[in-house]
Amino acid sequence: MVPTKVKNADTSVTIEVDGKPVGKASAKARPLTRIQREKQNVILEAALDVFAVHGFRGSTIDQIADVAGMSKPNLLYYFPRKEEIHRRLISELLVTWLAPLREMDADGDPFPEIRSYIRRKLEMARDYPRESRLFANEMLQGAPHIIEMIEIDLKNLVDEKAGVLLGWMDEGKLARADPYHLIFSIWATTQHYADFDVQVRAVLGPSRGGEGRFEDAARYLEQLFLYGLTPRAKV
Protein backbone atom coordinates (compact mmCIF):
# COMPACT_ATOMS: atom_id res chain seq x y z
CA MET A 1 0.00 0.00 0.00
CA VAL A 2 2.04 2.90 -1.32
CA PRO A 3 0.90 6.48 -0.82
CA THR A 4 0.18 8.24 -4.08
CA LYS A 5 0.95 11.86 -4.68
CA VAL A 6 -2.11 13.44 -6.16
CA LYS A 7 -1.22 17.07 -6.65
CA ASN A 8 1.78 19.25 -6.21
CA ALA A 9 0.74 22.70 -7.35
CA ASP A 10 -1.16 23.47 -4.21
CA THR A 11 0.73 24.47 -1.13
CA SER A 12 -0.90 21.73 0.81
CA VAL A 13 -0.07 18.53 -0.97
CA THR A 14 -2.69 15.90 -0.47
CA ILE A 15 -1.67 12.31 -0.11
CA GLU A 16 -4.09 9.53 -0.67
CA VAL A 17 -4.08 5.91 0.42
CA ASP A 18 -6.70 3.76 -1.20
CA GLY A 19 -8.24 6.92 -2.56
CA LYS A 20 -8.75 8.44 0.83
CA PRO A 21 -6.92 11.62 1.78
CA VAL A 22 -4.66 11.08 4.75
CA GLY A 23 -3.65 14.64 5.41
CA LYS A 24 -0.80 16.96 4.54
CA ALA A 25 2.57 15.50 3.75
CA SER A 26 4.98 18.30 4.41
CA ALA A 27 7.81 15.80 4.19
CA LYS A 28 6.98 15.05 0.58
CA ALA A 29 6.11 18.60 -0.46
CA ARG A 30 8.44 19.81 -3.18
CA PRO A 31 9.49 23.42 -3.22
CA LEU A 32 7.23 25.51 -5.39
CA THR A 33 8.40 26.11 -8.94
CA ARG A 34 8.86 29.64 -10.25
CA ILE A 35 5.64 29.45 -12.22
CA GLN A 36 3.74 28.17 -9.23
CA ARG A 37 4.87 31.03 -7.09
CA GLU A 38 4.09 33.60 -9.76
CA LYS A 39 0.70 32.25 -10.71
CA GLN A 40 -0.39 31.81 -7.14
CA ASN A 41 0.36 35.45 -6.54
CA VAL A 42 -1.51 36.52 -9.65
CA ILE A 43 -4.49 34.50 -8.50
CA LEU A 44 -4.39 35.83 -4.97
CA GLU A 45 -4.22 39.37 -6.29
CA ALA A 46 -7.19 38.80 -8.55
CA ALA A 47 -9.12 37.05 -5.82
CA LEU A 48 -8.50 39.95 -3.47
CA ASP A 49 -9.99 42.29 -6.06
CA VAL A 50 -13.08 40.17 -6.36
CA PHE A 51 -13.65 38.97 -2.81
CA ALA A 52 -13.16 42.46 -1.42
CA VAL A 53 -16.11 43.70 -3.43
CA HIS A 54 -18.52 40.78 -3.57
CA GLY A 55 -17.66 38.72 -0.50
CA PHE A 56 -17.09 35.01 -0.58
CA ARG A 57 -20.47 33.79 -1.74
CA GLY A 58 -20.92 36.64 -4.19
CA SER A 59 -17.66 35.92 -5.98
CA THR A 60 -17.21 33.26 -8.63
CA ILE A 61 -14.15 31.34 -9.71
CA ASP A 62 -14.83 32.45 -13.26
CA GLN A 63 -14.67 36.06 -12.21
CA ILE A 64 -11.40 35.55 -10.39
CA ALA A 65 -9.91 33.55 -13.24
CA ASP A 66 -10.96 36.28 -15.60
CA VAL A 67 -9.27 39.01 -13.59
CA ALA A 68 -6.23 36.79 -13.19
CA GLY A 69 -6.15 36.31 -16.95
CA MET A 70 -6.40 32.55 -16.99
CA SER A 71 -8.98 29.83 -17.51
CA LYS A 72 -11.01 28.45 -14.66
CA PRO A 73 -9.57 24.94 -14.78
CA ASN A 74 -6.11 26.44 -14.90
CA LEU A 75 -6.82 28.44 -11.79
CA LEU A 76 -8.20 25.34 -10.13
CA TYR A 77 -4.92 23.64 -10.85
CA TYR A 78 -3.24 26.02 -8.42
CA PHE A 79 -5.99 26.26 -5.86
CA PRO A 80 -8.15 23.18 -6.03
CA ARG A 81 -11.04 24.91 -4.34
CA LYS A 82 -12.48 28.37 -4.00
CA GLU A 83 -12.30 28.17 -0.24
CA GLU A 84 -8.57 27.55 -0.41
CA ILE A 85 -7.98 30.91 -2.08
CA HIS A 86 -10.12 32.67 0.42
CA ARG A 87 -8.50 30.96 3.36
CA ARG A 88 -5.06 32.00 2.17
CA LEU A 89 -6.08 35.62 1.73
CA ILE A 90 -7.78 35.80 5.07
CA SER A 91 -5.00 34.24 7.09
CA GLU A 92 -2.32 36.40 5.48
CA LEU A 93 -4.58 39.34 6.11
CA LEU A 94 -4.89 38.95 9.84
CA VAL A 95 -1.15 39.09 10.36
CA THR A 96 -0.81 42.28 8.35
CA TRP A 97 -3.86 43.72 9.92
CA LEU A 98 -2.70 43.39 13.48
CA ALA A 99 0.83 44.59 12.87
CA PRO A 100 0.14 48.28 13.54
CA LEU A 101 -1.41 47.54 16.89
CA ARG A 102 1.46 45.23 17.79
CA GLU A 103 3.85 48.12 17.31
CA MET A 104 2.19 50.21 19.98
CA ASP A 105 4.93 50.37 22.56
CA ALA A 106 4.29 50.33 26.29
CA ASP A 107 7.60 52.12 26.89
CA GLY A 108 6.68 55.01 24.65
CA ASP A 109 4.53 57.97 25.59
CA PRO A 110 0.82 57.57 24.99
CA PHE A 111 0.21 60.41 22.60
CA PRO A 112 3.02 59.78 20.17
CA GLU A 113 2.13 56.10 20.29
CA ILE A 114 -1.57 56.55 19.71
CA ARG A 115 -0.94 59.20 17.14
CA SER A 116 1.32 57.01 15.07
CA TYR A 117 -1.01 54.07 15.50
CA ILE A 118 -3.77 56.15 13.96
CA ARG A 119 -1.44 57.24 11.17
CA ARG A 120 -0.43 53.70 10.39
CA LYS A 121 -4.01 52.51 10.31
CA LEU A 122 -4.96 55.40 8.08
CA GLU A 123 -2.10 54.58 5.74
CA MET A 124 -3.33 51.04 5.56
CA ALA A 125 -6.80 52.24 4.70
CA ARG A 126 -5.27 54.33 1.95
CA ASP A 127 -2.78 51.81 0.61
CA TYR A 128 -4.61 48.55 1.20
CA PRO A 129 -8.29 49.29 0.83
CA ARG A 130 -9.01 45.88 -0.66
CA GLU A 131 -7.63 44.15 2.38
CA SER A 132 -9.75 46.35 4.58
CA ARG A 133 -12.86 45.52 2.60
CA LEU A 134 -12.10 41.82 2.60
CA PHE A 135 -11.88 42.01 6.35
CA ALA A 136 -15.08 44.02 6.59
CA ASN A 137 -16.90 41.53 4.41
CA GLU A 138 -15.78 38.73 6.64
CA MET A 139 -16.98 40.61 9.71
CA LEU A 140 -20.35 41.38 8.22
CA GLN A 141 -20.87 37.69 7.70
CA GLY A 142 -20.06 36.96 11.28
CA ALA A 143 -16.42 36.07 10.64
CA PRO A 144 -17.21 32.43 9.85
CA HIS A 145 -13.69 31.69 8.66
CA ILE A 146 -11.68 33.44 11.34
CA ILE A 147 -13.79 33.43 14.41
CA GLU A 148 -11.28 31.43 16.45
CA MET A 149 -8.42 33.68 15.40
CA ILE A 150 -10.50 36.64 16.43
CA GLU A 151 -11.43 35.08 19.72
CA ILE A 152 -7.90 34.02 20.55
CA ASP A 153 -5.09 35.86 18.77
CA LEU A 154 -6.90 39.13 18.31
CA LYS A 155 -8.42 39.08 21.76
CA ASN A 156 -5.07 38.35 23.38
CA LEU A 157 -3.39 41.16 21.54
CA VAL A 158 -6.13 43.62 22.40
CA ASP A 159 -6.15 42.49 26.03
CA GLU A 160 -2.43 43.15 26.18
CA LYS A 161 -2.68 46.58 24.60
CA ALA A 162 -5.66 47.47 26.71
CA GLY A 163 -3.35 46.75 29.63
CA VAL A 164 -0.78 49.11 28.20
CA LEU A 165 -3.39 51.83 27.84
CA LEU A 166 -4.59 51.27 31.40
CA GLY A 167 -1.00 51.59 32.57
CA TRP A 168 -0.73 54.97 30.92
CA MET A 169 -3.99 56.02 32.48
CA ASP A 170 -2.74 54.99 35.89
CA GLU A 171 0.34 57.12 35.36
CA GLY A 172 -1.96 60.03 34.59
CA LYS A 173 -0.58 60.36 31.09
CA LEU A 174 -3.85 59.51 29.44
CA ALA A 175 -7.44 60.34 30.30
CA ARG A 176 -9.26 57.51 31.97
CA ALA A 177 -11.44 55.82 29.39
CA ASP A 178 -12.47 52.35 28.41
CA PRO A 179 -9.38 51.02 26.63
CA TYR A 180 -11.32 48.50 24.56
CA HIS A 181 -13.71 51.02 23.18
CA LEU A 182 -10.77 53.32 22.66
CA ILE A 183 -9.20 50.75 20.38
CA PHE A 184 -12.53 50.12 18.66
CA SER A 185 -12.88 53.80 17.92
CA ILE A 186 -9.47 53.90 16.28
CA TRP A 187 -10.30 50.89 14.15
CA ALA A 188 -13.65 52.30 13.18
CA THR A 189 -12.56 55.79 12.28
CA THR A 190 -9.59 54.70 10.22
CA GLN A 191 -11.06 51.71 8.39
CA HIS A 192 -14.06 53.82 7.52
CA TYR A 193 -11.94 55.58 4.91
CA ALA A 194 -11.33 52.30 3.11
CA ASP A 195 -14.65 50.55 3.59
CA PHE A 196 -16.93 53.51 2.98
CA ASP A 197 -14.69 55.16 0.44
CA VAL A 198 -17.46 55.80 -2.09
CA GLN A 199 -19.52 57.57 0.49
CA VAL A 200 -16.61 59.62 1.77
CA ARG A 201 -15.71 60.71 -1.71
CA ALA A 202 -19.27 61.45 -2.74
CA VAL A 203 -19.89 63.57 0.34
CA LEU A 204 -16.63 65.46 0.12
CA GLY A 205 -17.26 66.17 -3.53
CA PRO A 206 -14.65 66.54 -6.24
CA SER A 207 -12.96 69.50 -4.60
CA ARG A 208 -12.06 67.81 -1.32
CA GLY A 209 -12.45 64.15 -2.17
CA GLY A 210 -9.02 63.77 -3.76
CA GLU A 211 -5.98 62.17 -2.21
CA GLY A 212 -5.80 65.01 0.28
CA ARG A 213 -8.71 63.54 2.17
CA PHE A 214 -6.40 61.22 4.05
CA GLU A 215 -4.31 64.12 5.27
CA ASP A 216 -7.45 65.95 6.35
CA ALA A 217 -8.66 62.84 8.10
CA ALA A 218 -5.36 62.41 9.89
CA ARG A 219 -5.41 66.00 11.11
CA TYR A 220 -8.99 65.76 12.26
CA LEU A 221 -8.60 62.43 14.01
CA GLU A 222 -5.50 63.62 15.77
CA GLN A 223 -7.41 66.52 17.18
CA LEU A 224 -10.40 64.40 18.07
CA PHE A 225 -8.39 61.86 20.00
CA LEU A 226 -6.25 64.48 21.66
CA TYR A 227 -8.71 67.14 22.69
CA GLY A 228 -12.14 66.15 21.53
CA LEU A 229 -14.41 68.92 20.39
CA THR A 230 -14.42 71.18 23.40
CA PRO A 231 -13.14 74.57 22.36
CA ARG A 232 -9.81 75.45 23.96
CA ALA A 233 -8.79 78.90 25.05
CA LYS A 234 -5.94 79.55 22.60
CA VAL A 235 -4.16 77.18 20.30
Place this chain on the structure above:
Amino acid sequence: MVPTKVKNADTSVTIEVDGKPVGKASAKARPLTRIQREKQNVILEAALDVFAVHGFRGSTIDQIADVAGMSKPNLLYYFPRKEEIHRRLISELLVTWLAPLREMDADGDPFPEIRSYIRRKLEMARDYPRESRLFANEMLQGAPHIIEMIEIDLKNLVDEKAGVLLGWMDEGKLARADPYHLIFSIWATTQHYADFDVQVRAVLGPSRGGEGRFEDAARYLEQLFLYGLTPRAKV
Protein backbone atom coordinates in the same frame (compact mmCIF):
# COMPACT_ATOMS: atom_id res chain seq x y z
CA MET B 1 -55.89 48.02 -28.36
CA VAL B 2 -56.82 47.60 -24.75
CA PRO B 3 -54.19 47.65 -22.04
CA THR B 4 -53.96 44.38 -20.14
CA LYS B 5 -53.23 44.18 -16.49
CA VAL B 6 -50.55 41.58 -16.04
CA LYS B 7 -49.89 41.50 -12.34
CA ASN B 8 -51.35 43.05 -9.30
CA ALA B 9 -49.44 41.58 -6.40
CA ASP B 10 -46.39 43.75 -6.90
CA THR B 11 -46.52 47.34 -5.75
CA SER B 12 -45.62 48.50 -9.18
CA VAL B 13 -48.30 47.17 -11.44
CA THR B 14 -47.07 46.62 -14.95
CA ILE B 15 -49.32 47.36 -17.86
CA GLU B 16 -48.65 45.89 -21.23
CA VAL B 17 -49.80 46.86 -24.69
CA ASP B 18 -49.10 44.26 -27.32
CA GLY B 19 -46.96 42.44 -24.80
CA LYS B 20 -44.69 45.41 -24.22
CA PRO B 21 -44.57 47.04 -20.81
CA VAL B 22 -45.63 50.64 -20.98
CA GLY B 23 -44.74 51.68 -17.48
CA LYS B 24 -46.42 51.99 -14.14
CA ALA B 25 -50.11 52.60 -14.02
CA SER B 26 -50.71 54.16 -10.67
CA ALA B 27 -54.21 55.04 -11.83
CA LYS B 28 -55.09 51.40 -12.30
CA ALA B 29 -53.24 50.07 -9.28
CA ARG B 30 -55.61 48.45 -6.86
CA PRO B 31 -54.96 48.81 -3.19
CA LEU B 32 -52.94 45.94 -1.81
CA THR B 33 -54.89 43.15 -0.24
CA ARG B 34 -54.28 42.16 3.35
CA ILE B 35 -52.34 39.10 2.29
CA GLN B 36 -50.24 41.11 -0.09
CA ARG B 37 -49.25 43.55 2.59
CA GLU B 38 -48.47 40.82 5.08
CA LYS B 39 -46.53 38.62 2.74
CA GLN B 40 -44.53 41.48 1.33
CA ASN B 41 -43.46 42.38 4.80
CA VAL B 42 -42.54 38.81 5.62
CA ILE B 43 -40.46 38.69 2.46
CA LEU B 44 -38.75 41.99 3.11
CA GLU B 45 -37.91 40.89 6.62
CA ALA B 46 -36.42 37.65 5.38
CA ALA B 47 -34.55 39.39 2.61
CA LEU B 48 -33.08 41.84 5.08
CA ASP B 49 -31.77 38.91 7.09
CA VAL B 50 -30.13 37.39 4.09
CA PHE B 51 -28.90 40.43 2.17
CA ALA B 52 -27.39 41.94 5.31
CA VAL B 53 -25.12 38.96 5.70
CA HIS B 54 -24.35 37.86 2.17
CA GLY B 55 -24.80 40.97 0.08
CA PHE B 56 -26.84 41.08 -3.08
CA ARG B 57 -24.90 38.67 -5.26
CA GLY B 58 -24.21 36.29 -2.42
CA SER B 59 -27.88 35.90 -1.54
CA THR B 60 -30.28 33.59 -3.35
CA ILE B 61 -34.01 33.75 -3.78
CA ASP B 62 -34.23 30.22 -2.43
CA GLN B 63 -32.52 31.33 0.75
CA ILE B 64 -34.85 34.26 1.19
CA ALA B 65 -37.91 32.18 0.41
CA ASP B 66 -36.72 29.64 2.92
CA VAL B 67 -36.32 32.20 5.68
CA ALA B 68 -39.67 33.71 4.73
CA GLY B 69 -41.25 30.26 4.97
CA MET B 70 -42.63 30.09 1.47
CA SER B 71 -41.79 28.56 -1.86
CA LYS B 72 -39.66 30.36 -4.39
CA PRO B 73 -42.39 30.76 -7.01
CA ASN B 74 -44.68 32.04 -4.31
CA LEU B 75 -42.13 34.64 -3.32
CA LEU B 76 -41.68 35.59 -6.95
CA TYR B 77 -45.39 36.15 -7.15
CA TYR B 78 -44.98 39.09 -4.81
CA PHE B 79 -41.65 40.39 -6.04
CA PRO B 80 -41.14 39.34 -9.62
CA ARG B 81 -37.40 39.81 -9.42
CA LYS B 82 -34.66 39.62 -6.87
CA GLU B 83 -33.55 43.16 -7.63
CA GLU B 84 -37.00 44.44 -6.77
CA ILE B 85 -36.72 43.20 -3.21
CA HIS B 86 -33.30 44.68 -2.82
CA ARG B 87 -34.33 48.00 -4.28
CA ARG B 88 -37.22 48.25 -1.85
CA LEU B 89 -35.03 47.51 1.13
CA ILE B 90 -32.32 49.92 0.09
CA SER B 91 -34.58 52.84 -0.64
CA GLU B 92 -36.53 52.45 2.59
CA LEU B 93 -33.21 52.18 4.34
CA LEU B 94 -31.77 55.48 3.25
CA VAL B 95 -34.65 57.43 4.65
CA THR B 96 -34.41 55.76 8.04
CA TRP B 97 -30.69 56.00 7.99
CA LEU B 98 -30.51 59.72 7.54
CA ALA B 99 -33.23 60.57 10.01
CA PRO B 100 -30.95 60.94 13.04
CA LEU B 101 -28.70 63.42 11.26
CA ARG B 102 -31.72 65.36 10.02
CA GLU B 103 -32.75 65.85 13.60
CA MET B 104 -29.57 67.67 14.52
CA ASP B 105 -30.89 71.13 15.24
CA ALA B 106 -29.01 74.30 14.36
CA ASP B 107 -30.87 76.15 17.09
CA GLY B 108 -29.76 73.77 19.80
CA ASP B 109 -26.44 73.79 21.58
CA PRO B 110 -23.68 71.79 19.95
CA PHE B 111 -22.90 69.37 22.75
CA PRO B 112 -26.39 68.24 23.55
CA GLU B 113 -27.08 67.98 19.84
CA ILE B 114 -23.97 65.98 19.01
CA ARG B 115 -24.39 63.90 22.09
CA SER B 116 -27.90 62.87 21.22
CA TYR B 117 -26.96 62.34 17.61
CA ILE B 118 -24.37 59.84 18.78
CA ARG B 119 -26.91 58.21 21.07
CA ARG B 120 -29.43 57.88 18.32
CA LYS B 121 -26.91 56.38 15.94
CA LEU B 122 -25.78 53.98 18.61
CA GLU B 123 -29.35 52.96 19.28
CA MET B 124 -29.80 52.28 15.62
CA ALA B 125 -26.69 50.12 15.61
CA ARG B 126 -28.14 48.22 18.53
CA ASP B 127 -31.73 47.96 17.35
CA TYR B 128 -31.27 47.76 13.58
CA PRO B 129 -27.99 45.97 13.00
CA ARG B 130 -29.28 44.28 9.86
CA GLU B 131 -30.04 47.61 8.26
CA SER B 132 -26.60 48.82 9.15
CA ARG B 133 -25.01 45.76 7.57
CA LEU B 134 -27.13 46.02 4.48
CA PHE B 135 -25.89 49.57 4.11
CA ALA B 136 -22.30 48.52 4.76
CA ASN B 137 -22.56 45.79 2.17
CA GLU B 138 -23.80 48.26 -0.36
CA MET B 139 -20.94 50.63 0.43
CA LEU B 140 -18.32 47.91 0.16
CA GLN B 141 -19.54 47.20 -3.32
CA GLY B 142 -19.21 50.82 -4.29
CA ALA B 143 -22.88 51.66 -3.69
CA PRO B 144 -23.95 50.58 -7.17
CA HIS B 145 -27.66 50.89 -6.38
CA ILE B 146 -27.67 54.15 -4.48
CA ILE B 147 -24.77 56.14 -5.76
CA GLU B 148 -26.95 58.99 -7.02
CA MET B 149 -28.84 59.18 -3.76
CA ILE B 150 -25.52 59.33 -1.95
CA GLU B 151 -24.18 61.97 -4.27
CA ILE B 152 -27.27 64.13 -4.11
CA ASP B 153 -29.56 63.62 -1.11
CA LEU B 154 -26.91 62.50 1.34
CA LYS B 155 -24.40 65.06 0.17
CA ASN B 156 -26.93 67.86 0.44
CA LEU B 157 -27.88 66.86 3.94
CA VAL B 158 -24.29 66.59 5.06
CA ASP B 159 -23.43 69.90 3.44
CA GLU B 160 -26.23 71.51 5.35
CA LYS B 161 -25.25 69.98 8.67
CA ALA B 162 -21.60 70.77 8.07
CA GLY B 163 -22.78 74.35 7.77
CA VAL B 164 -24.53 74.06 11.10
CA LEU B 165 -21.37 72.72 12.71
CA LEU B 166 -19.30 75.50 11.20
CA GLY B 167 -21.76 77.99 12.59
CA TRP B 168 -21.28 76.58 16.07
CA MET B 169 -17.52 76.75 15.60
CA ASP B 170 -17.75 80.38 14.56
CA GLU B 171 -19.69 81.11 17.70
CA GLY B 172 -16.88 79.52 19.69
CA LYS B 173 -19.20 76.85 21.05
CA LEU B 174 -17.36 74.03 19.34
CA ALA B 175 -13.69 73.42 18.66
CA ARG B 176 -12.66 74.21 15.13
CA ALA B 177 -12.43 70.97 13.22
CA ASP B 178 -13.30 69.65 9.81
CA PRO B 179 -17.09 69.23 10.00
CA TYR B 180 -17.21 66.55 7.31
CA HIS B 181 -14.68 64.34 8.98
CA LEU B 182 -16.44 65.03 12.24
CA ILE B 183 -19.59 63.56 10.82
CA PHE B 184 -17.68 60.65 9.32
CA SER B 185 -16.18 59.85 12.69
CA ILE B 186 -19.60 59.69 14.28
CA TRP B 187 -20.88 57.40 11.57
CA ALA B 188 -17.83 55.19 11.80
CA THR B 189 -17.70 54.82 15.54
CA THR B 190 -21.37 54.10 15.95
CA GLN B 191 -21.99 51.83 12.98
CA HIS B 192 -18.94 49.84 13.97
CA TYR B 193 -20.95 48.29 16.77
CA ALA B 194 -23.42 46.86 14.28
CA ASP B 195 -21.15 45.98 11.39
CA PHE B 196 -18.26 44.53 13.39
CA ASP B 197 -20.43 43.13 16.12
CA VAL B 198 -18.76 39.70 16.11
CA GLN B 199 -15.38 41.27 16.59
CA VAL B 200 -16.56 43.60 19.31
CA ARG B 201 -18.15 40.76 21.20
CA ALA B 202 -15.23 38.41 20.76
CA VAL B 203 -12.75 41.01 21.98
CA LEU B 204 -14.83 42.11 24.93
CA GLY B 205 -15.34 38.52 25.95
CA PRO B 206 -18.38 37.06 27.66
CA SER B 207 -18.03 39.25 30.73
CA ARG B 208 -18.27 42.62 28.98
CA GLY B 209 -19.69 41.67 25.61
CA GLY B 210 -23.31 41.56 26.76
CA GLU B 211 -25.96 44.17 26.13
CA GLY B 212 -24.07 46.55 28.40
CA ARG B 213 -21.53 47.12 25.68
CA PHE B 214 -23.72 49.75 24.11
CA GLU B 215 -23.89 51.72 27.31
CA ASP B 216 -20.12 51.48 27.69
CA ALA B 217 -19.70 52.57 24.12
CA ALA B 218 -22.00 55.53 24.62
CA ARG B 219 -20.10 56.64 27.70
CA TYR B 220 -16.76 56.26 26.00
CA LEU B 221 -17.77 58.03 22.80
CA GLU B 222 -19.28 60.87 24.73
CA GLN B 223 -16.02 61.44 26.48
CA LEU B 224 -14.02 61.05 23.30
CA PHE B 225 -16.01 63.59 21.40
CA LEU B 226 -16.18 65.97 24.30
CA TYR B 227 -12.68 65.99 25.69
CA GLY B 228 -10.59 63.54 23.73
CA LEU B 229 -7.98 61.60 25.62
CA THR B 230 -5.98 64.38 27.22
CA PRO B 231 -6.09 63.95 30.97
CA ARG B 232 -7.98 66.73 32.71
CA ALA B 233 -7.06 68.15 36.08
CA LYS B 234 -10.11 67.01 38.07
CA VAL B 235 -13.32 65.53 36.89
Place this chain on the structure above:
DNA sequence: CTAACATTTTTCCAACTGGTCAAAATTCTT
Protein backbone atom coordinates in the same frame (compact mmCIF):
# COMPACT_ATOMS: atom_id res chain seq x y z
C1' DC C 1 17.74 15.35 -26.87
C1' DT C 2 14.57 13.17 -24.16
C1' DA C 3 12.13 11.38 -20.30
C1' DA C 4 9.81 13.06 -16.41
C1' DC C 5 7.42 16.32 -14.77
C1' DA C 6 4.64 20.73 -14.73
C1' DT C 7 1.18 23.40 -16.96
C1' DT C 8 -2.70 24.41 -19.86
C1' DT C 9 -6.71 23.45 -22.54
C1' DT C 10 -10.83 21.00 -23.82
C1' DT C 11 -14.69 18.67 -22.58
C1' DC C 12 -17.80 17.49 -19.43
C1' DC C 13 -20.99 17.21 -15.30
C1' DA C 14 -24.17 17.66 -11.44
C1' DA C 15 -25.95 21.06 -8.51
C1' DC C 16 -27.63 25.57 -8.15
C1' DT C 17 -29.48 29.84 -9.92
C1' DG C 18 -33.14 33.23 -11.35
C1' DG C 19 -37.23 32.86 -13.34
C1' DT C 20 -41.69 30.96 -16.10
C1' DC C 21 -46.07 28.73 -16.51
C1' DA C 22 -50.26 26.35 -16.01
C1' DA C 23 -52.93 24.06 -12.86
C1' DA C 24 -54.63 23.56 -8.26
C1' DA C 25 -56.05 25.46 -3.92
C1' DT C 26 -57.66 29.05 -1.36
C1' DT C 27 -60.04 33.35 -0.27
C1' DC C 28 -63.25 36.96 -1.24
C1' DT C 29 -67.53 38.87 -2.94
C1' DT C 30 -72.10 38.68 -3.77
Place this chain on the structure above:
DNA sequence: AAGAATTTTGACCAGTTGGAAAAATGTTAG
Protein backbone atom coordinates in the same frame (compact mmCIF):
# COMPACT_ATOMS: atom_id res chain seq x y z
C1' DA D 1 -73.11 28.67 -2.05
C1' DA D 2 -71.24 30.00 -6.55
C1' DG D 3 -68.31 32.47 -9.30
C1' DA D 4 -64.49 35.47 -9.56
C1' DA D 5 -60.26 36.75 -8.04
C1' DT D 6 -56.25 35.84 -5.60
C1' DT D 7 -52.70 32.84 -3.84
C1' DT D 8 -49.95 28.69 -3.82
C1' DT D 9 -47.83 24.78 -5.84
C1' DG D 10 -45.20 21.63 -8.81
C1' DA D 11 -42.94 20.89 -12.89
C1' DC D 12 -39.94 22.85 -15.72
C1' DC D 13 -36.09 25.65 -18.19
C1' DA D 14 -31.92 27.86 -19.66
C1' DG D 15 -27.84 29.80 -17.85
C1' DT D 16 -24.34 29.70 -14.24
C1' DT D 17 -21.49 27.61 -10.86
C1' DG D 18 -17.87 24.76 -8.61
C1' DG D 19 -15.29 21.27 -9.92
C1' DA D 20 -13.39 16.54 -12.31
C1' DA D 21 -10.89 14.03 -15.96
C1' DA D 22 -8.02 13.51 -19.42
C1' DA D 23 -5.68 14.84 -23.29
C1' DA D 24 -2.37 18.21 -25.14
C1' DT D 25 1.33 21.16 -24.58
C1' DG D 26 5.50 23.20 -22.18
C1' DT D 27 9.64 23.04 -19.37
C1' DT D 28 13.67 21.34 -17.51
C1' DA D 29 17.24 18.27 -15.45
C1' DG D 30 20.25 14.93 -16.85
